[in-house]
Structure formats: C-alpha cells, structure tokens
Amino acid sequence: MHLPELHFIGKVHSDIHNTKDAPKFHAESDRTGTLEIYPQYQDGLKGIAVGQTIVVLCWFHQADRNALQVYPRGDKSKGLRGVFATRSPMRPNPIAISELKVLAVDGCRIEVSGLDILHGTPIVDIKNIPS
Numbered sequence: 001m002h003l004p005e006l007h008f009i010g011k012v013h014s015d016i017h018n019t020k021d022a023p024k025f026h027a028e029s030d031r032t033g034t035l036e037i038y039p040q041y042q043d044g045l046k047g048i049a050v051g052q053t054i055v056v057l058c059w060f061h062q063a064d065r066n067a068l069q070v071y072p073r074g075d076k077s078k079g080l081r082g083v084f085a086t087r088s089p090m091r092p093n094p095i096a097i098s099e100l101k102v103l104a105v106d107g108c109r110i111e112v113s114g115l116d117i118l119h120g121t122p123i124v125d126i127k128n129i130p131s
C-alpha cells in the first residue's frame with residue numbers, strides 16, 4: 001500500500017534533553033514546556049482552551065525503530081515483552097501518545113504540563129478528549 005507522507009505540525013520545546021532525564025510516562029510527569037505549532041496550522045488550534053487535556057501524538061525521532069521486544073521500563077525482572085504490548089518509545093513507527101494539560105494558549109504556542117517528551121520532538125497531531 002502507498003505510504004502517505006506525514007507533515008509534522010510543530011515541535012516540542014522542553015527542558016528534557018535526554019532520555020535518562022525524561023519522565024517515564026505523561027501521567028507521572030509534572031514537567032512543563034511548549035508545543036510550537038507551525039503558522040500554517042494555527043487555524044486548527046481554534047477551540048483549544050486553558051485547563052483542558054489534549055492528546056498529543058509525536059514522532060519519537062530518537063527512538064530505536066528496530067527493536068521488537070523490550071524490558072518494560074528497563075526492568076529485566078519482568079522479562080521481555082513485545083513492543084506492541086508496551087508504551088515503549090522503541091517501535092517500528094515511533095508514534096507516541098501523551099495526554100497533556102493546557103496551561104496557556106498564545107497564538108501558535110501551547111504551554112502544557114505532563115511532558116514525557118524530549119526537546120525538539122516533532123508533533124504529528126493533536127486531538128481532544130471527548131467529554
């Protein structure tokens with residue numbers, strides 16, 4: 001099947017510069033940062049409000065795309081598990097899903113908390129959580 005091209009809509013600005021320093025999961029993180037959305041996509045942000053939680057899909061550009069099995073959270077005592085049975089960043093298509101709280105919206109910039117995402121990570125999509 002023909003693979004459609006992905007167009008990144010923006011990138012993450014955070015103070016998380018390496019995986020060792022990164023929270024393991026968004027629900028365990030209080031780290032804040034900014035989603036910079038490129039100007040051609042700004043119209044798509046209408047309706048995003050302070051206080052809501054958004055689902056942010058990122059392309060984990062530094063992930064190992066060859067691994068098919070991992071030790072969840074690096075814990076060898078639990079044994080190997082297939083990547084599709086985990087939330088590991090390692091996977092053939094390194095798409096991550098983080099639920100982030102909106103702290104402020106200013107034009108093309110969304111300040112968020114809950115980051116488990118490295119600085120410079122490309123953003124693929126943003127969705128709301130239906131109420």
Ligand SMILES: C[S@@+](CC[C@H](N)C(=O)[O-])C[C@H]1O[C@@H](n2cnc3c(N)ncnc32)[C@H](O)[C@@H]1O
Nearest residue numbers: 019022023024060061062063089096097118121
């Ligand atoms: C376990 S993943 C979970 C990501 C997302 N919340 C999910 O469930 O899909 C979070 C880890 O991915 C790693 N990570 C974050 N940004 C990355 C990037 N751009 N490339 C590779 N690994 C990254 C960090 O080590 C972080 O602790």
